[in-house]
Amino acid sequence: xxxxxxxxxxxxxxxxxxxxxxxxxxxxxxxxxxxxxxxxxxxxxxxxxxxxxxxxxxxxxxxxxxxxxxxxxxxxxxxxxxxxxxxxxxxxxxxxxxxxxxxxxxxxxxxxxxxxxxxxxxxxxxxxxxxxxxxxxxxxxxxxxxxxxxxxxxxxxxxxxxxxxxxxxxxxxxxxxxxxxxxxxxxxxxxxxxxxxxxxxxxxxxxxxxxxxxxxxxxxxxxxxxxxxxxxxxxxxxxxxxxxxxxxxxxxxxxxxxxxxxxxxxxxxxxxxxxxxxxxxxxxxxxxxxxxxxxxxxxxxxxxxxxxxxxxxxxxxxxxxxxxxxxxxxxxxxxxxxxxxxxxxxxxxxxxxxxxxxxxxxxxxxxxxxxxxxxxxxxxxxxxxxxxxxxxxxxxxxxxxxxxxxxxxxxxxxxxxxxxxxxxxxxxxxxxxxxxxxxxxxxxxxx
DNA sequence: TCTGGGGTCCTAGGACCC
DNA sequence: TCTGGGGTCCTAGGACCC
Numbered sequence: 001x002x003x004x005x006x007x008x009x010x011x012x013x014x015x016x017x018x019x020x021x022x023x024x025x026x027x028x029x030x031x032x033x034x035x036x037x038x039x040x041x042x043x044x045x046x047x048x049x050x051x052x053x054x055x056x057x058x059x060x061x062x063x064x065x066x067x068x069x070x071x072x073x074x075x076x077x078x079x080x081x082x083x084x085x086x087x088x089x090x091x092x093x094x095x096x097x098x099x100x101x102x103x104x105x106x107x108x109x110x111x112x113x114x115x116x117x118x119x120x121x122x123x124x125x126x127x128x129x130x131x132x133x134x135x136x137x138x139x140x141x142x143x144x145x146x147x148x149x150x151x152x153x154x155x156x157x158x159x160x161x162x163x164x165x166x167x168x169x170x171x172x173x174x175x176x177x178x179x180x181x182x183x184x185x186x187x188x189x190x191x192x193x194x195x196x197x198x199x200x201x202x203x204x205x206x207x208x209x210x211x212x213x214x215x216x217x218x219x220x221x222x223x224x225x226x227x228x229x230x231x232x233x234x235x236x237x238x239x240x241x242x243x244x245x246x247x248x249x250x251x252x253x254x255x256x257x258x259x260x261x262x263x264x265x266x267x268x269x270x271x272x273x274x275x276x277x278x279x280x281x282x283x284x285x286x287x288x289x290x291x292x293x294x295x296x297x298x299x300x301x302x303x304x305x306x307x308x309x310x311x312x313x314x315x316x317x318x319x320x321x322x323x324x325x326x327x328x329x330x331x332x333x334x335x336x337x338x339x340x341x342x343x344x345x346x347x348x349x350x351x352x353x354x355x356x357x358x359x360x361x362x363x364x365x366x367x368x369x370x371x372x373x374x375x376x377x378x379x380x381x382x383x384x385x386x387x388x389x390x391x392x393x394x395x396x397x398x399x400x401x402x403x404x405x406x407x408x409x410x411x412x413x414x415x416x417x418x419x420x421x422x423x424x425x426x427x428x429x430x431x432x433x434x435x436x437x438x439x440x441x442x443x444x445x446x447x
Numbered sequence: 448t449c450t451g452g453g454g455t456c457c458t459a460g461g462a463c464c465c
Numbered sequence: 466t467c468t469g470g471g472g473t474c475c476t477a478g479g480a481c482c483c
Contacts, residue, residue, distance in 0.1 A: 055467075076466080210464080213462075240462095
């Protein structure tokens, strides 16, 4: 589609709903910047922050990025480079980073309560209201940047756009190109300029386009963000699924992803670690598994939750290609949801016994607590749908089809939800057992 | 020859994010 | 020799249910 037509299509899409405006505030080189707040002498020193066991770089200063060091590069692989350029390495201090993160959020909340803490170093703000007190988006953005710097000592960039994806893109531009001075608004920008930036930016930079998808896109000559903007969302959905379709609309300025002000309840808690050296004995694995359970259970209690099941897993080192590999996990359902460390430990150790195999050299062990959620099952939500909205179109279609094939004798399965009260439906559902002998003809008759 | 079909649950795996 | 840890969502296939 020619560029000129696309603009008109975008505006017609937007007529129905008022356009939100998002700002993404992201701390530059977060862990590195945190260390520098407390050790100002590190300013402008090329440095990295290392993962657990000091394995690989999880944060790089601008100087190190300029040397071409990628995120996640193992420390041993960059030692030569480090020597050559005087790269300093620091072990990570997550307690400190967590604390700094809260302080940043506090500052941002003063601008607007419409805020989503997206990660330890990033927040989305919805800024339509806050904007009224400023001349324009750039002034607001600069004010945010200054305020965070003054209060916490941390440098941030601000990206502004009509969707979260565009705000992310804007933030990327603000970080990459000095002329934005840390604040970029792709919404206020002239279309021609935006499209220019988009065609200069690789498609892989788009939020939600990772390595694999970028590769497939490039194979069909979708190289830049602009190329993706021109692709048909329907075609993208065909190939990559619904997430990708949403992403395309977001790029075109139709916001599909809402601000999530209240963090949804966690579905799982993971505690895992790599070993410093490879482990072969079940006893050693059991010790580490017990430690992980204790940590996970602690997190569980902190958030006042209980686990309905527990998963244990152990893995060999995937980087050792010439060694036999063993990755296995087992999930243990817990009859009564619990937050009790001893109960969870017993379950975990029983699980470990099931999956452990001698003669493998294990690199990593961990546990996952599967939390009890109040999210309704698909069937429950279907029922609620019927209760609130009346019989939905797709359900009626299914009913019609059944009636067409089998006559009006009965309606089964999901359609059975149309019969009786919620309680009756739940009873039927609870009564299911291997011995359940009800014949078709005994099932409830429709209407 | 044709042989019911839709739903749930579970698991595994792939993709993505920071 | 040495390669993080914690999350999410989606999909597909098989077992099982009625």
